[in-house]
Every structure is written in C-alpha cells, then in structure tokens.
Amino acid sequence: MDRKGIEEVLKTAMRFGADFAEFFWEHKETSTIVCENNGIERINSGIDEGAGIRVISGTGSSYAYTNEVSLNRLLEVAEMAGRALKSKDAGIMEQLDFRTPVAAFEPFIEVPPEKVEIEAKVEAIRKANKAARGVDKRINQVTVGYGDIKQEVMIANTEGIFVKDRRVRTRMSVNAVAAENGVIQTGFRSVGGTTGFELLKNDYEPDKIGEDAAKRAVLMLSAKAAPTGKMPVVMAAQAGGTMVHEACGHALEADLVQKQLSVYSGKKGDKVAADVISVIDDGTIPKKFGSLRYDDEGYPVQKTVLINNGVLEEYMYDYQTASRENRASTGNGRRESYQYRPIPRMRNTYIAPGKLPPEKIIKEMGDGLLVTAMGGGQVNTITGDYVFDVAEAYIIKDGEIGPPVRGATLAGNGPETLKMVEMVGKDLGYTIGICGKEGQGVPVSDAQPTMAVKELIIGGRFAESRKNAKIRRL
Amino acid sequence: MPISYEETAKEVLETVKRMGFDQAELYVQDSQEMTIEVSEKTVENMKLAQERGLGLRVFSDGRVGYSFSSDLSPEALKKVIDKAVHNSKQSQADKARALPTPSASFPRLDLYDESIFQVAVEDKIKIALDIEEAARSYDDRVVITEKAVYQESKYSVSVFNSLGLAVSYAGSYCGGYGVFVAKDGHDAQTGFEMRYVLKYRELDPGSIGKEAGDKAIRMLGASPISSCTMPVVLDPYTVTGFLRVLSSVFSAEEVLKGKSFLKGEEGKKVGGSQISIIDDGTMPGRLGSAPFDGEGTATEESVLVKDGVLQGFLHNSYTAVKYGRESTGNGVRGSYKNLPEIGITNLYIKNGSMSKKELLRDVKRGLYVTEVLGMHTANPVSGDFSVGAAGLLIENGELTVPVKGVAIAGNLKELLLDIDAIADDLTFFAGKGAPTVRVRQMSVSGA
Incomplete structure (x- = not known):
C-alpha cells in the first residue's frame, strides 16, 4: 500500500458522510517456542497481515477489517464501513495533507529477532529449562515459553496523520512445578520488553530466569498457609505493579470514566490518594513491555501524570474519548491487532518512587505481611474493588522478615488503598503482563516502589464480580 | 459457501x-x-x-x-x-x-x-x-x-x-x-x-x-454476610466458570504432564453420585459442535464422569497414541495460527432429576452464587481456588437478600465430591453447559 492508495481508501470510507476515517494496516511475524517435559515441544512461526478501517460519525462508529489486503478489497471494506454508518449528507473529501507527528521516544533494537537463528533461541530456552531443573530434585515439571514479534504498522486518518512504524518485542517465561508429599506448588518468572534478542543475550541470563522460577516453587513447598484477616501489608518493589494497575489504572481510562463506569468519574482535581502517591502512565520508557513510539492511532505516546501528589490530574484518552471533550489524545489508543478498534489502554503504569530505603519501611511496619510476588488480578471499575493473587509472601514480625506463607489473596478498594499508603520506598520494580479489556490483549508493564499500606484484607473479603478488566501475567 | x-x-x-x-x-x-x-x-x-x-x-x-x-x-x-x-x-x-x-x-x-x-x-x-x-x-x-x-x-x-x-x-x-x-x-x-x-x-x-x-x-443493596460454612448453590453460569478450569483438568495431555489433579483417578469416584460430565461434539444445535476436530478426526460423545466415577480424558491424536487408544476428536484449534491442542467441544453437566425449586427447598441457610470473581486464578494442578463471590442468601429454601463481598475458597477435587444435588435446568453458554448445582458445604468468608 502506498499513500495514494490509502488516501483513496479513506475517501471511500468518508463518501457516505462521516466525521472521521482511519486506516490501520499491520504485518506481523511471530515466533513462539515452548519447552516442556525436558524437550522442545512446539515451534510455531507465522505471518499475519491485515487491515482495519474505522469510521466515526457523531456518537457512532463502525469498524471493518480484512486480511486480504489488495487495494480493491480494501476499497470494498472501506465502503462497507462507510455505509454501515448512515449519515444525512454524503461528503466529498478534499485532498488529504498527510504529515507524520514527531515521536517523543525512539526505541532501539540491538539484535532483531529475525536475524537470530532458531537454534540460538532454542539454546537459551534449554539453558533456562536446565537451570530450573537443577535447582532441586523436587522440581518435577518446567515449562519455558519464548516469543518474539515484529509488527509493522501503517496508520493514517482523515485528520492528516500518517505513521509508519516497526515494533519489536521479545519475552521469556518460566513456570516450574515442585511437588512433595502430595503438595504441589508452582513458581514463575517472566521477562520481556520492546527489545530484540539482546533481552536474553545482554539484559537477562536465561539460567537465572529458570532458577528464580524453580526456587520460588520450592520455597512455597515449605510455606505455611497465609494468615487471614485485616493487617498491615508491605508490598515489595520486586512484586511489581499489579496493585496500581488494578487499583486505579483501569478506572482512569477515559472510556470507562465517560460512561460513568469508573469510581474516578468526575473527580479531576480532587484529592484521591495519600500525598506520597503519584501515579504515572508512561509509554516512553526504553525497553519496557508497554513502550511505543506511536500508539495504534498514530499519536506519539507520552508520559502522562495521572495522579500528582494525591491529586487526580488526568485520565488516559484515545482519539474518540478525547474528541468528546474537545481535547488532545494522551496517546493511549491501543489495539490488539488490525482485528480490533482502538480503545484507551495503559502502557507502562507506575507509582513514582519516594525517598525511604525499603529496609526501613519493613522495620517500621512492625507486624504484618510482606508481599514479594503477585499473580493475576481483577477489578470492578465501578466500585474500585479489586482482588489479586499473591505468589510469594512472608510474615513480618517486630520489623523482621519471618517465614514464607502461601495461598494468600489480597482484596481491597482502589481509592481506599491509595489513601492508606503510609510509606513509599526509593526503589522501583516492574512486572510485565498481557492486559485484557473488551476481549483485547495488549502488552503492558507496571511498577511500584516498596510501599506500606495501613491495612488490607488477606484472603478474606472480595469485591463483587465484574469481568471487564483483568490481567494475565506472562 | x-x-x-x-x-x-x-x-x-x-x-x-x-x-x-x-x-x-x-x-x-x-x-x-x-x-x-x-x-x-x-x-x-x-x-x-x-x-x-x-x-x-x-x-x-x-x-x-x-x-x-x-x-x-x-x-x-x-x-x-x-x-x-x-x-x-x-x-x-x-x-x-x-x-x-x-x-x-x-x-x-x-x-x-x-x-x-x-x-x-x-x-x-x-x-x-x-x-x-x-x-x-x-x-x-x-x-x-x-x-x-x-x-x-x-x-x-x-x-x-x-x-x-x-x-x-x-x-x-x-x-x-x-x-x-x-x-x-x-x-x-x-x-x-x-x-x-x-x-x-x-x-x-x-x-x-x-x-x-x-x-x-436483584443485587442492589447487597452486603457481605459473616464468615461461616454453609451449603452453596451455584447457578448454571457460575458452574460453567468452574467447567472452564475443569476443561484443562480433563485434558489427557495435562494428565500426562502431571498437571491435572485427576491423574491416576480413572475408575475412581471423583464426584457426587448424581454427577455426569460429558463432552459431545455431535450435539445438534450447539455452538461447540463440528463433524471433525482441528486435525480432521471425527468428533464424538465422550463421557468423562458417569454417576460420579471418572471414565476417561479428552484426547487428540498425540495423547491417543500415548494411551494406546483412539482420539476422542478433541484436537481443537482456536485458529489457523495454532497447533491443535486438547480442548472441549460442548462440555456439560447432565441434568439431574429435581427442579431448582426442590433443590433449594432443603437448604435452611445457604448461599446462592450467581457470580464469581478471579476464577482465572484457580489452579488446575492442585485444584485450589479462592474466588470472590456474589449472589443471594437462601433462607428456608427461598432466595432472600442479595450478598456481595464474600469469598468462597476450597479445592475443586473436594468440591466435585461434595456435590449433593443437581437440578434439571441445563443451560448452555456458548460451548459450556450446566444445570444448577448444590454443594453440601463450603467455607464462605465474609465480613
């Protein structure tokens, strides 16, 4: 496709009278490798190419996609999308004057995955598998997953945006199962980012990833059942940002806010968290899993301060939610693939670090629970109630770290939790995940410093159910 | 066409x-x-x-x-x-x-x-x-x-x-x-x-x-109840949530890899005697039906649990060879992008013989669960689960006040054995179906 063809497609989509039309083309090459039972079980590589056309008219929108990407077929699809929105007056579009916005961030890929032989990828996986199995004889199953993706996109719209981009991501995860006397425990570790194969060559050692997962599984074998009830909780930085993602991230997405489906609707300018809390969603951090040059609507991604010293300053907008308020997008319009229309989504979301050394926070806590690894979670954005899994935790007694415990789930209310944060550490730890919303999964990362929360409910009370937003850990 | x-x-x-x-x-x-x-x-x-x-x-x-x-x-x-x-x-x-x-x-x-x-x-x-x-x-x-x-x-x-x-x-x-x-x-x-x-x-x-x-x-005004152990009745939609976790537990591949809690349980009692669980790709009018699976093998009716006794697992061609048997036609593909993996066609729990009303009648005080939160965190290997729940309180056989903010925790293996009544209101949600199911008792944690 060239600019001329794309222009023709956009004009066809607008022919039936509309306010906006957008073209999104993608060509994706992926490799996934799975090692289980001590052998390489699956190697799958493929090509997926397709294009989607979106038309907006008033409050309505239509989206049509195809993976047959000839100009003729795209013109047909554009006409379908245009016709689907019946408008009063048909319009003839003027010449489109395409321009490419300046990006705030330039990712650098050192070792493009397509330049790496499958043998080298397999080698890294074998290393992780071997290291995990070598940790302890009670490890009886190890699954290593590896994936890389090269996505080329072309995005153009009738506002004149024209963006061509190439995105590369690589990830590896290890799941280890340990068993003893009928008790089965699992441990995992995953790494990934907008990087090439340098992820496993320079940034992380595959053996270490395997070992970490296996050690966690073995440690949990000897762990006792977690205490239940209300208690003070220290969330270690290494546990990552599941809490911030669930507790307030989703509820700050503008579509939910505008539909009155968020506990933060109409609260801009209000004090919504403790003074020590600043929440930021930043798509421009080098190498992070949710980083992008442009979002999936062609807007440069930015660093967006959502909560500043406890005050709600901003929501996350895509084009459509931004135009409803006559303002600019924050570059949060994302989609899983050409098969989906973009919606407001998080990128890399974190609570800004403070000044305290993490050890000091644990000391001052006295008695409570120290959470060092989290699993998946889920949130009800209307009420802010959330729940998530604790993968690794320890008892804190008299300011000292005690024995490990297992089986804990943390439940709380987002806004309340953020008001109850008493201490914030100077460290910052990231986790990666695939965040699901409206059936679309997008790569994100989230982070937080070591934090002390006055009290949370452990394994006890839960929120009522609502499945509009959940995160699956990689 | x-x-x-x-x-x-x-x-x-x-x-x-x-x-x-x-x-x-x-x-x-x-x-x-x-x-x-x-x-x-x-x-x-x-x-x-x-x-x-x-x-x-x-x-x-x-x-x-x-x-x-x-x-x-x-x-x-x-x-x-x-x-x-x-x-x-x-x-x-x-x-x-x-x-x-x-x-x-x-x-x-x-x-x-x-x-x-x-x-x-x-x-x-x-x-x-x-x-x-x-x-x-x-x-x-x-x-x-x-x-x-x-x-x-x-x-x-x-x-x-x-x-x-x-x-x-x-x-x-x-x-x-x-x-x-x-x-x-x-x-x-x-x-x-x-x-x-x-x-x-x-x-x-x-x-x-x-x-x-x-x-x-009906959920307006819902509040938590205090922690206790009580009979729990799961509505069909909630049961299909549990079936989603069970679908991997019934996979012969997961069994082979030691990742299913039903490993080695064939021929043994794994559920209440009223429960029969079936996967059937040949059902007329159902979304999961197809003449053949993702590797071209004919689908069939596979009885997984009959009157509480585990009969077998779901197979594709690979596990069939490993077990020295025929594939059950469960080599399912989500898309052309994936290799065929063991999956379900129409997975359902067979109807019981009593009405939902009769099933509720014997419950003096219990919880009727209509929604669960965090089911995707249930562990198919150990069977452990701890999910948030909402629903209605059952008092003297009647649904009374709405309940939210409680957790039900337990183990799937034990839950299956604890099922003591099944109603005759089998309802399908896409490829999974279930009637209302009563569990003898579960631990409900609340306020």
Whole structure:
C-alpha cells in the first residue's frame, strides 16, 4: 500500500458522510517456542497481515477489517464501513495533507529477532529449562515459553496523520512445578520488553530466569498457609505493579470514566490518594513491555501524570474519548491487532518512587505481611474493588522478615488503598503482563516502589464480580 | 459457501513430500463476522470482519514443525513451507507425534443457517435495540447501558493431509448479550446475560435484556454476610466458570504432564453420585459442535464422569497414541495460527432429576452464587481456588437478600465430591453447559 492508495481508501470510507476515517494496516511475524517435559515441544512461526478501517460519525462508529489486503478489497471494506454508518449528507473529501507527528521516544533494537537463528533461541530456552531443573530434585515439571514479534504498522486518518512504524518485542517465561508429599506448588518468572534478542543475550541470563522460577516453587513447598484477616501489608518493589494497575489504572481510562463506569468519574482535581502517591502512565520508557513510539492511532505516546501528589490530574484518552471533550489524545489508543478498534489502554503504569530505603519501611511496619510476588488480578471499575493473587509472601514480625506463607489473596478498594499508603520506598520494580479489556490483549508493564499500606484484607473479603478488566501475567 | 482450497493443499502437500517429509497436514479457515453494539437507542459500534488463513504442520520421525500465514499467495506459501520444515528440525523427537488414524465416518450435523445472512442489517440492529429496551424498561433503576450487542458469524474449516484426508464443513451462529448497570443512591450493580444459537429464529432478545436487567436489580443493596460454612448453590453460569478450569483438568495431555489433579483417578469416584460430565461434539444445535476436530478426526460423545466415577480424558491424536487408544476428536484449534491442542467441544453437566425449586427447598441457610470473581486464578494442578463471590442468601429454601463481598475458597477435587444435588435446568453458554448445582458445604468468608 502506498499513500495514494490509502488516501483513496479513506475517501471511500468518508463518501457516505462521516466525521472521521482511519486506516490501520499491520504485518506481523511471530515466533513462539515452548519447552516442556525436558524437550522442545512446539515451534510455531507465522505471518499475519491485515487491515482495519474505522469510521466515526457523531456518537457512532463502525469498524471493518480484512486480511486480504489488495487495494480493491480494501476499497470494498472501506465502503462497507462507510455505509454501515448512515449519515444525512454524503461528503466529498478534499485532498488529504498527510504529515507524520514527531515521536517523543525512539526505541532501539540491538539484535532483531529475525536475524537470530532458531537454534540460538532454542539454546537459551534449554539453558533456562536446565537451570530450573537443577535447582532441586523436587522440581518435577518446567515449562519455558519464548516469543518474539515484529509488527509493522501503517496508520493514517482523515485528520492528516500518517505513521509508519516497526515494533519489536521479545519475552521469556518460566513456570516450574515442585511437588512433595502430595503438595504441589508452582513458581514463575517472566521477562520481556520492546527489545530484540539482546533481552536474553545482554539484559537477562536465561539460567537465572529458570532458577528464580524453580526456587520460588520450592520455597512455597515449605510455606505455611497465609494468615487471614485485616493487617498491615508491605508490598515489595520486586512484586511489581499489579496493585496500581488494578487499583486505579483501569478506572482512569477515559472510556470507562465517560460512561460513568469508573469510581474516578468526575473527580479531576480532587484529592484521591495519600500525598506520597503519584501515579504515572508512561509509554516512553526504553525497553519496557508497554513502550511505543506511536500508539495504534498514530499519536506519539507520552508520559502522562495521572495522579500528582494525591491529586487526580488526568485520565488516559484515545482519539474518540478525547474528541468528546474537545481535547488532545494522551496517546493511549491501543489495539490488539488490525482485528480490533482502538480503545484507551495503559502502557507502562507506575507509582513514582519516594525517598525511604525499603529496609526501613519493613522495620517500621512492625507486624504484618510482606508481599514479594503477585499473580493475576481483577477489578470492578465501578466500585474500585479489586482482588489479586499473591505468589510469594512472608510474615513480618517486630520489623523482621519471618517465614514464607502461601495461598494468600489480597482484596481491597482502589481509592481506599491509595489513601492508606503510609510509606513509599526509593526503589522501583516492574512486572510485565498481557492486559485484557473488551476481549483485547495488549502488552503492558507496571511498577511500584516498596510501599506500606495501613491495612488490607488477606484472603478474606472480595469485591463483587465484574469481568471487564483483568490481567494475565506472562 | 466455502471456496475450495483443494488445489492449494495438493500443491503444498506434494512440495513437502518432495522435501522428504513423510507426513504433513494443512488446515484452512475462512470466517466472516458482524457485531452491532448499541447504547442509548443508537448504534455505537458496528464491526465487520473477514479473515482467512492456513496453518501447515509437518512431521518427520516424530519431529513436528508448524507455520501459518494469512497471506495465501504462492510466495507466502513457499515461506510457510520453509519455516515449518526448519522449525521441525529443532523440535524434540517423539514417535507419538504423527497424523491421526483416519476416521471411518463423520457425524452429520446441521451447522449452517443461511437465513441469518438473508436478514436485513436494520433487523439485526433492532435485536440489539430490543435487548437494551427490555433491560431498561425492566426497572427504572437500570440506568446505564454498558453494552447491548448482536453478533453473527459464518466460517468454514478444511483439513487436508498426506494420508489422503480432504474434508471441510461450514457453520454459522448468531446471538446477543447485554451488560447493564442498575443504580440506587450510591449503590451500583452490574447485570449480564448472553445467548448464542445456531438458528436465527431461535433468538429471543427480550429475554436476554430482561434477564440482564433482573440480575442487576436483584443485587442492589447487597452486603457481605459473616464468615461461616454453609451449603452453596451455584447457578448454571457460575458452574460453567468452574467447567472452564475443569476443561484443562480433563485434558489427557495435562494428565500426562502431571498437571491435572485427576491423574491416576480413572475408575475412581471423583464426584457426587448424581454427577455426569460429558463432552459431545455431535450435539445438534450447539455452538461447540463440528463433524471433525482441528486435525480432521471425527468428533464424538465422550463421557468423562458417569454417576460420579471418572471414565476417561479428552484426547487428540498425540495423547491417543500415548494411551494406546483412539482420539476422542478433541484436537481443537482456536485458529489457523495454532497447533491443535486438547480442548472441549460442548462440555456439560447432565441434568439431574429435581427442579431448582426442590433443590433449594432443603437448604435452611445457604448461599446462592450467581457470580464469581478471579476464577482465572484457580489452579488446575492442585485444584485450589479462592474466588470472590456474589449472589443471594437462601433462607428456608427461598432466595432472600442479595450478598456481595464474600469469598468462597476450597479445592475443586473436594468440591466435585461434595456435590449433593443437581437440578434439571441445563443451560448452555456458548460451548459450556450446566444445570444448577448444590454443594453440601463450603467455607464462605465474609465480613
């Protein structure tokens, strides 16, 4: 496709009278490798190419996609999308004057995955598998997953945006199962980012990833059942940002806010968290899993301060939610693939670090629970109630770290939790995940410093159910 | 109706054969979809989709390679062949990995309804509007339409392999769902209902909207109850949530890998004596039905649990060889992008003999669960789960006040054994179905 063809497609989509039309083309090459039972079980590589056309008219929108990407077929699809929105007056579009916005961030890929032989990828996986199995004889199953993706996109719209981009991501995860006397425990570790194969060559050692997962599984074998009830909780930085993602991230997405489906609707300018809390969603951090040059609507991604010293300053907008308020997008319009229309989504979301050394926070806590690894979670954005899994935790007694415990789930209310944060550490730890919303999964990362929360409910009370937003850990 | 991919398949399979591979298989999928979302009486989003693609699996002495493409041009196919062949060289050899034994016959199923596609778009928009109208007019406290949706799809699937298999079928379905919020003061509750059918005339938008509205309204004013151990009744939708976790527990592959808590339990009692669990890809009128699975093996009715006793597991061609038996036709593919993995067709719990009313009658004080939160964190290996729950309190056999903010925790293995009553109201939600189920007792933690 060239600019001329794309222009023709956009004009066809607008022919039936509309306010906006957008073209999104993608060509994706992926490799996934799975090692289980001590052998390489699956190697799958493929090509997926397709294009989607979106038309907006008033409050309505239509989206049509195809993976047959000839100009003729795209013109047909554009006409379908245009016709689907019946408008009063048909319009003839003027010449489109395409321009490419300046990006705030330039990712650098050192070792493009397509330049790496499958043998080298397999080698890294074998290393992780071997290291995990070598940790302890009670490890009886190890699954290593590896994936890389090269996505080329072309995005153009009738506002004149024209963006061509190439995105590369690589990830590896290890799941280890340990068993003893009928008790089965699992441990995992995953790494990934907008990087090439340098992820496993320079940034992380595959053996270490395997070992970490296996050690966690073995440690949990000897762990006792977690205490239940209300208690003070220290969330270690290494546990990552599941809490911030669930507790307030989703509820700050503008579509939910505008539909009155968020506990933060109409609260801009209000004090919504403790003074020590600043929440930021930043798509421009080098190498992070949710980083992008442009979002999936062609807007440069930015660093967006959502909560500043406890005050709600901003929501996350895509084009459509931004135009409803006559303002600019924050570059949060994302989609899983050409098969989906973009919606407001998080990128890399974190609570800004403070000044305290993490050890000091644990000391001052006295008695409570120290959470060092989290699993998946889920949130009800209307009420802010959330729940998530604790993968690794320890008892804190008299300011000292005690024995490990297992089986804990943390439940709380987002806004309340953020008001109850008493201490914030100077460290910052990231986790990666695939965040699901409206059936679309997008790569994100989230982070937080070591934090002390006055009290949370452990394994006890839960929120009522609502499945509009959940995160699956990689 | 499906375009024939026979020529393409023939060429690809022959090329792979010339490269020295004894076995190969080509899977081709073609689909079209339409989704209409309305809100506040206007169309908010309309989605039209068309997708096709193929996946090539090659075998050489137990080594498997896979590659897929949405581009069907000769150049792209050449790339697909090269990649599949190259990938196979790095994979672990396992003699059990081979093409399935060809099925002798396939079930005859009526899966395609042309009338879905003859109806005008305006009438389909009306279905979504009717869902919204039924929910909003159910009670004036139903004030937000999060979504009211009509959806339809048609697809065709073909499987070709070097053993001479060349089969294809076409199917279609339509349906709708609604998500609504009811408000009363500061209290906000969500209600959800969905229904998918194979025949257009079976659609009933009014009942979808009414049900969703009722679910939101009946939860208004919900509060936690104090912690205790009590009988728990799970509604059909909640039970299908548990079935989702069980689907991997019943997978022979997970069993082989030691990742299922039912490993080694064949022939043993694993559930209450009323419970029978069946996977059946040959059911008329069901969304999970198909004449053959993702590797061209005929589907069948597989009884997994009969009167509480574990009969067997779900198999694809690989696990069938490992077990020295036939595949159950459960080598399912989500898409041409994936290798066939063990999955479900229509997985359901058989109806019991009592009505839901009778089932509730014996409960003095218990919890009727209509929604669970965090089911995806349940552990299929250990069976442990701890989920948030909401529903209604049962007092002297009657549903009384709404309950939220409680947790039910336990172990799936124990839960199955603790099932002491099953109602006769089997309801399907897409490919999973269940009647109302009563569990003797569970630990409910609340305020």
